[in-house]
Amino acid sequence: MSHATLTPKSRSSLRGATLPKWFPWAVAAGATAAGLGISAAAGLNSSIQWALIAVVLFVGGTYAISARIEGGRQAKDRVATSMVWVAFLLALIPLLSLIWETVKQGVKVLDGYFLTHSMGVVADSEPGGGIYHAILGTLEQVGLATLFSVPVGVLTAIYLVEYGRGRLAKAVTFFVDVMTGIPSIVAGLFILSLWVLILDMGPSGIAGSFALCILMIPVVVRSTEEMLKLVPNELREASLALGVPKWRTILKVVLPTSIGGIVTGVMLAVARITGETAPVLLLVWGTDFINANPFQDPQESLPMYIYLQYNAGSDPAYDRAWAAALTLIAFIMILNLVARGIARWKAPKTGR
Amino acid sequence: MDITTDPQKPAAAPVPHQPPAKDAERAARGATRPGDRIFLGLSRGSGILVLAIMAAIAAFLTYRAWLAISEDEANFFTSFEWNPSGTPPEFGIAVLAFGTIVSSIIAMAIAVPISVGIALFITHYAPRKLGGAIAYVIDLLAAVPSIVYGLWGALFLVPHMDGLFGWLDEYLGWTGIFEWSGGAPRSLLTVGILLAIMILPIITNVSREVFRQVPRMHEEAALALGATRWEVIRMSVIPFGRSGIISASMLGLGRALGETMAVAMVLSPTFDINASLLDPGGGTFAQNIASKFNEATVMGRDALIASGLVLFVITLLVNGGARMIIARRKEYSGANA
Numbered sequence: 001m002s003h004a005t006l007t008p009k010s011r012s013s014l015r016g017a018t019l020p021k022w023f024p025w026a027v028a029a030g031a032t033a034a035g036l037g038i039s040a041a042a043g044l045n046s047s048i049q050w051a052l053i054a055v056v057l058f059v060g061g062t063y064a065i066s067a068r069i070e071g072g073r074q075a076k077d078r079v080a081t082s083m084v085w086v087a088f089l090l091a092l093i094p095l096l097s098l099i100w101e102t103v104k105q106g107v108k109v110l111d112g113y114f115l116t117h118s119m120g121v122v123a124d125s126e127p128g129g130g131i132y133h134a135i136l137g138t139l140e141q142v143g144l145a146t147l148f149s150v151p152v153g154v155l156t157a158i159y160l161v162e163y164g165r166g167r168l169a170k171a172v173t174f175f176v177d178v179m180t181g182i183p184s185i186v187a188g189l190f191i192l193s194l195w196v197l198i199l200d201m202g203p204s205g206i207a208g209s210f211a212l213c214i215l216m217i218p219v220v221v222r223s224t225e226e227m228l229k230l231v232p233n234e235l236r237e238a239s240l241a242l243g244v245p246k247w248r249t250i251l252k253v254v255l256p257t258s259i260g261g262i263v264t265g266v267m268l269a270v271a272r273i274t275g276e277t278a279p280v281l282l283l284v285w286g287t288d289f290i291n292a293n294p295f296q297d298p299q300e301s302l303p304m305y306i307y308l309q310y311n312a313g314s315d316p317a318y319d320r321a322w323a324a325a326l327t328l329i330a331f332i333m334i335l336n337l338v339a340r341g342i343a344r345w346k347a348p349k350t351g352r
Numbered sequence: 353m354d355i356t357t358d359p360q361k362p363a364a365a366p367v368p369h370q371p372p373a374k375d376a377e378r379a380a381r382g383a384t385r386p387g388d389r390i391f392l393g394l395s396r397g398s399g400i401l402v403l404a405i406m407a408a409i410a411a412f413l414t415y416r417a418w419l420a421i422s423e424d425e426a427n428f429f430t431s432f433e434w435n436p437s438g439t440p441p442e443f444g445i446a447v448l449a450f451g452t453i454v455s456s457i458i459a460m461a462i463a464v465p466i467s468v469g470i471a472l473f474i475t476h477y478a479p480r481k482l483g484g485a486i487a488y489v490i491d492l493l494a495a496v497p498s499i500v501y502g503l504w505g506a507l508f509l510v511p512h513m514d515g516l517f518g519w520l521d522e523y524l525g526w527t528g529i530f531e532w533s534g535g536a537p538r539s540l541l542t543v544g545i546l547l548a549i550m551i552l553p554i555i556t557n558v559s560r561e562v563f564r565q566v567p568r569m570h571e572e573a574a575l576a577l578g579a580t581r582w583e584v585i586r587m588s589v590i591p592f593g594r595s596g597i598i599s600a601s602m603l604g605l606g607r608a609l610g611e612t613m614a615v616a617m618v619l620s621p622t623f624d625i626n627a628s629l630l631d632p633g634g635g636t637f638a639q640n641i642a643s644k645f646n647e648a649t650v651m652g653r654d655a656l657i658a659s660g661l662v663l664f665v666i667t668l669l670v671n672g673g674a675r676m677i678i679a680r681r682k683e684y685s686g687a688n689a
Contacts, residue, residue: 049519073580073583074580076580076582077582077583080581080582080585081477081581081582083469084469084470084473084477085473085477087465087470087473088469088470088486090466091466091467091469091470091549091552091556094509094549095493095552095553098496098500098504098508098549101504101507101508102500102503151398152398152401152402155394155395155398155399156395156399156402158395159395159396159398160399163392163395163396164399168396168399168400169399171403172399172400172402172403174672175402175403175406177671177675178668178671178672178675179405179406180671181603181606181607181610181667181668181670181671181674182409182610182664182667183609183610183611183638183663183667185610185638185641185642185663186413186610186663187409189413189656189657189660190408190409190412190413192657193415193416193657194408194412197416197650197653197654198412214405214409217402217405218402221402245385245387245388246391247387247388247390247391247392248387250391251391268495271495272495274497275497275498275499275500276497277497277498277499277612277613278612278638278641278642281642281645282645303497303499303613306499306503307502307613310506310507310617318507321503325499325500325503328497328499328500329496332496333495336491336492336495337492
């Protein structure tokens, strides 16, 4: 880092007084101790309160001491540094707590039985039951959505990168961007108004898949587009110069070169839609029974299962919800990690 | 590309002025052979399909919403009622708009400074390896589904909010905004905090990308002039990244506005507006749809679709605005590079 050049080890007399390296840590320790002391003395028992007091003391103390010894500019710099650290630690607490809590609560009932049984004859308030039907539903709905979305998404990206010039391409680019931001519930409402209210179809897995498609297509387009742009133009030109038609150039040269990135993008998109609940709530409804047919009758999905179990409101149901949440997170994290692994392994060599 | 790939007319025997301009253009676009034509058609068709989907979303939502709003006896935008299946049907989105806006404002007020802080931490403060690892973890956290945030929020965050609520009530209760009557802390403030946690990763990721693109020369010039690290950030990083921060925040805002399940699980909705953020009051568009959907009649569903249409338009504006800022910045920085 270039900042290292700013603080050379040997201090010349040209520089003003500087505080030693351990100064921030000392102030932090002092502030924590003071915060704990004050709250103990005042009888406050909320951890938020003493942490808040400690943070205020830390920032204030740093500024006061540094301003006296090093001057105003250095003091501001130190305050900014400590604020950035505080922001980082502050954000870490809830995010780590989320993961920790899910793992801690989730392992309670997560076992082979839980993964291979449905909720068929289990009352909400009783322990037992499992998520087999939910896993089945999730796999089918997400699988169908992927089946529709990937060709459309990849072809759209090919159009944008290989053919697209002019107004149509600009419009498609803009609306793909906008489509990324459509709330999942709105996608669900759209399919509801078209499929259920106008075409008069009942709830089914496929209706949920349609809504998931709307959420998945833009993600696939964006990531594929980025990957196709990374393919060096020389490859295309070499192929075209040999007299290979453009479509074969795309199929045999461009796509194979970027396939790693495209697969990564698709997997990340799958990971994203796997966790969607709102469209499933509106269109697939959820059920306690195993329904392997995605074209008829309500199905379950993992996120939907979590929601239904949470709504059931008993302790065994909460345990099941946590366990399902752990399964869902594990599935999504594995997809993410594998996708990133592929991306790193298959990345086109761009000479960077 | 200016390469004629037609084997019928080898490039070795050029006929000057021969192929009419139209043919040349088509050849240049690679659409002369059946394979090329089919492929172009397929890919262009997919692009058009995307546009068609967007148009269809707008059209069908508007149609169903129109059915509902034309029956509505109350003013759709100002009424505090939500009784679409009553006779006469009366419903309005005032409460939902209030709740959505307030919870999003709280979320943004908390999330934006903290996210920018983390992004700066990753790019400018943390040791390089640690920064990379943190960036990776935050990337992964962005993938955690909202239902899990909702479950955590409802079963872990809500019971832990009592302390904060009591504290706010004790010291800031006199403002009226932080008055607490002691109910379960399932209010707009809790929702706002949860939304802030949920949109942290995305805002952090986008701002980090922008901060990483700050030209090295700008920073080193500032350093050479004797600036402290904070002054470097204030003088070269933040001005360069300002539009990036704004668009990142708007992307986060878009997500906060449309968040459904987490809000539905945490908030105890009342169809009422309350000046206090700590007491129950308000709902959000998305949460209202999820909570009311099950017992809704056809009329009720159309009313929910009408409220969804409003949400759609709002998120469209927010996201479109964010994209336009990004696009403008691209051109700007391109000219500057």
